[in-house]
Amino acid sequence: MKILLAPDSFKGSATSKEVVSAMEEGIKQMIPEAEIMKAPLSDGGEGMSLILTEKLGGILKKAMVKGPLGDEISSYYGLVDGGRTAVMDVASVIGLPLIPEERRNPLKTSTEGVGELISEIWNEGVERIIIGLGGSSTVDGGTGMAQKLGVIFYSGEKKLERMCGGVLNEITKIDISFLHSKVKKTKFIGACDVVNPLLGKHGAAAVYGPQKGASPEQVIFLEKGLANLSLRMKEFLGKDVSEIKGSGAAGGLGAGLVAFLEAELCSGIELVMEKLGVEEMVKNADIIFSGEGKIDSQTSSGKAVAGVLKLALKYNKPAVLIGGIIDPALAKSGIKGVLEMESLVSESISVKEAMKNTRKLISLSAKKLISQFIEC
Template identity: 45%
Template structure:
């Protein structure tokens, strides 16, 4: 009996790898003869580096880079098993968790450190990059990242602009003549699961600015800056950043990666499943176990368990999904290819208790053991 375990992280509780291990332990307690393979997965956000490094037997790298407010921060990224592909979560260099609530200010925060991570990986021989967007504290349209990569931005007086979303409205000219040749050779695959435009009422500033510390007045100013930046770019290069689906992701990083760095914006889940070669791994599998912290009607809309279930469905492989909380909705969880789903919480407890790592680990182990016992009987 071959079982593949591919859990997404249970955010705030266990990583994908930890969840997989707990389930594997429970299954083997039910039947030590089960043949089990575990594959860490993510959706392009938090946990993407860890999942892909582990899945490809790669390595972690640490680098000191410029943080969102200009202070040095230590950021971690991964180099995958082939030693040619780097995977970077932008939040490592410019993420919300780096700053206190009082420090949040998207007029000042910069993506410069993301560019420095790219340069560090370039120096180590990487030419292919997987970028996880999400969790950024910035709204600078990726201009800070571009500055680190060698792009220059000037105001009306010919002076270089500073850092942050508040500087975008000063830009009158971009100079890309000093970009290193190595940067021009790079390919980017970008995990992006939002479709927001760069500016406007559904753009980066209005939708995501407030959670990054922007006041209503600041949101208006940031949006004007994004609009101004897009106008400069289309006048100078002919590239229409506003027309790019997902341009508003991560404070406009989506626009810069897709428009100026020629990156490919992809579904985060699909990108991770492609890199981990999950479909190939399913060829000899009898059962798949997947899941995440919460399963609901939104699971079918680009979440990891749904992506895994859809691949398994091609081979008529049953899929069991586990979660701390389950609410079937519209569309139904069954529509995504999930055969059956279970909540791992055994009784009434507070959310804090339910999400405690040791409690979650034991709940996953116990539930997996029961699934293994039933599966063992049913498959005889």
């Protein structure tokens, strides 16, 4: 039996590579002779650069940059394609896990470290930079990044000092006269983990603000700020990015990449799966195991699991999912093409316990699921 293991990470508790290892352990207990194909995934969030750098035989490098609250942190990026292409994750610079829960506030977080890492990467002489946009703690529309690359934001006659979510409402003018000259010489690709637009009920503030620590009042404030930023982008850059698919990724950083760096946005999971050759693996698999930390309505919005299931349906292959938490409504209604779903969190296992014992529980879930499949 050929089994494909193609999960995303379980954020905060296990990398996608660790999830694959745990799934394999559980399956091998039931079918020692199983032929396992491994494809640890990232939809553009944490681990994307690590996965692609390893797969493409690249070099991983470290860099010191500012984190989401301005503290200096150690980040990293990968060099592939003979040094012509760099791969980076915003999660390694401005990721939500980098901030203690009690300090999370998207009015104060900034993408400035993303700009610093881009500047660091330019020292390598690259021609292309792929930026994974998942897992951020920010809702600043990419203004912090742009500021570090030379863009000046004004409130009246005054230059705004540190761009973050809380000052977007104050922007009255954007000046790109001093934008770094290397921007025009570099091809930027934003690998999105979602397809959400910048504004509205499906936008960056409304959907992801609460996850990043915003209160209902702050969500409204951030929405107004992003709307003002969008207006100023049209006025001073001549670009309307508010409705572009993925412009709401990473708190509007997707919009900022397009507006300031003329980036191309693409599906992160499709990019990663193409580089890993996942479609060919799906063709050859008898059953597919996938999963991620939380399986809910957002799972279908460009996430890794959605990409895997799309291929499973294309080739009529059965799939099973393991989730840290599975939305009860989704568990009841089911997902097209999914044979079974297993949640680590249950009536007897709390979220805290599940996060502490993630790999063990994934292994047990994989063992249970493959047993049911054999019985079928």
